[in-house]
Amino acid sequence: MKPTQKLRELRQSLWLDNISREMLEKGILKRYIDEYSISGLTSNPTIFDHAIAHSHFYDKSIVELSSRGLEGEELFFKLAIDDLQRAADLFLPIHEQTSRKDGWVSLEISPLLAYDAEKTLLEAKRIHEAFQRPNLFIKIPGTKEGLPAIEEAIFEGISINITLLFTPEHYKEAAEAYMRGLERRLSKGLPLDTVFSVASLFVSRWDKATMNIVPDSLKNKLGIAIAKKTYKIYRDLLDSARWNLLAHKKANPQLLLWASTGTKDPQASDILYVKNLIAPDTINTVPEETLLAFADHGQIGEILPRDGGDAENILAQYRQLGIDDQVLGQRLQKEGAEAFINSWKDLLSSLKQKSSLLKTF
Template sequence: MKATQKLHDLGQSLWVDNISRQMLDEGLLEKYIRDYSVTGLTSNPTIFDHAIAKSHRYDESIAAGVSRGLEGEALFFELAMEDLRRAADLFRPIYDSTKGLDGQVSLEVSPLLAYETDRTLKEAKRIYGAMDCPNLLIKIPGTKEGLPAIAGSIADGVSVNVTLLFSAHQYAAAADAYMNGLERRKAAGLPLDAVSSVASIFISRWDKATTGKVPARLQNKLGIAVAKQAYRAYCEILASDRWRSLEKSGAKPQRLLWASTGTKDPKASDILYVRSLAAPKTINTMPEETLLAFADHGEFGELLPADGGDAATLLAEFREAGIDDHALAEQLQRDGADSFIASWKDLLRSIAERGTLLQRA
């Protein structure tokens, strides 16, 4: 039995953190579903930038969009929706069989809106309505301004992937926003099982940010310590009276998702953040190369401890080494938002340049 199947069987969903027209046209995504137990997919501006800039498979769609007067974000979302509808169709049987708990795909609102609540809420509703796809999650960053938009989206029936979370504290705020949205739906007499959510905590960026700044014995351990702390918060929230009341009314849990799980350190194991983050009722979304590596030589030992295990001890050691994890979490979230904005601008530039070349041709 493949390691991917074993991980799936213990209750952790494996999603692939990539999408491209090549994956769809050549049947790669179908293969991942069939052979590697993949049950969902995430995307982001960087992924689409790479997919579109390095392929001519989008040329026909770009040319058609330009001929209709589309440009910029409007043209991008049309391209992205084409891909994600195809992916969503492949995952739809999983979505149906799990009653909406799995089998989802994600599409992000414009990163330019990371600090604008009202525009994020409006755009989330627009994209969700345009896709008309029940197994779509709209990615909204868990920034201070994004949290009210998350609550509002859930209240309005828009399923959400909360992105750019970096700590247990940020995760707890995202969980609060999800439950707030559900409580608003309940007060309005709306069905709670019509919406769902995941909360995405980025892992490897912690270790990349502290490379060369901590003793060798602590290298590549901060991301996992943060994950353990977040998992403890997750278990506590699922056991809380507030959540149990919502669950009794039909609400689906906001599953914890491990993101940024490709190993950045070439000296470390290429499956470090998969084997170390095994836990039931969670998701690990991983790059294709990490998925293939885990399928080839994957293994995992003890599951994440519900009480956080040695997380507190490890975080104390990092603080002694000069790492302020609270300040770093905020910095990583800002840096992540800035990175997605840069990728977004590159993406729109690539599409515009390709459109111009196609027009001339």
């Protein structure tokens, strides 16, 4: 049995952190679904920027849409939605077989709206209505400003991938926003079983941020420790009386998703964050190169301990070195939001350049 199939047996979903029209046209995504048990997909501005700028697969559509007056964000979202609709159709059998718990694709709203809850909600509703598929997660960052929009979107029946979570506290805030949205639906007599969510915890950026300031004995351990601590909180929440009341009313659990799981350290294992983050009822969304590496020489490590294992001990060792995980987590979220904005601007710039270039032919 392939390592990727073993993860499925352990109740962990493996999603691909990539999308391109080339993957769709050449049947690569379909092959990953069939051969490597990929059961979902995430995207972001950087992924689309690379896909559009470094291939000719979008040229015909760009020319056609530009001739109809589409440009900037409007042009991008039309291209992105076309790709993700095709991907969503490939995952639809999985979505139906798992009673909608798996088989999702994710599309991020404009990062320029990250600090405006009202506009974030309006954009989430617009994309949700335009997509016309049942298996779309709208990605909204779990920032202070994003949380009210997340709660309101859940209340209005829009399924959300809460992104840019770094600390266990960020996760708790995301889970609270999800539950508040569900509780408001319950108070209005609205169904709970039609709404879904995942909470995306970013892992590898912790280790990249501390790579050059810790001894070798602690390198590449911080992200996994943060994940273990978060996993304990996740399991505690699912066992809580508050959640059990919602579950009794057929609410769907908000699954914990490991994001940013490509290894950043060239000296470390290229499957570091796959083999060490195996846990039931979670999702690991991996870059394409990490997927291929795990399919080739994957190892199944120990299942994450329900109680967080050695997480607190590892975190204490980092604190002894002067690394405050609370402060660092806030910095990483802020830097992540800024990086998404920069990627968004790069994407729109690339699209403008390509549109102008194609008009000359």
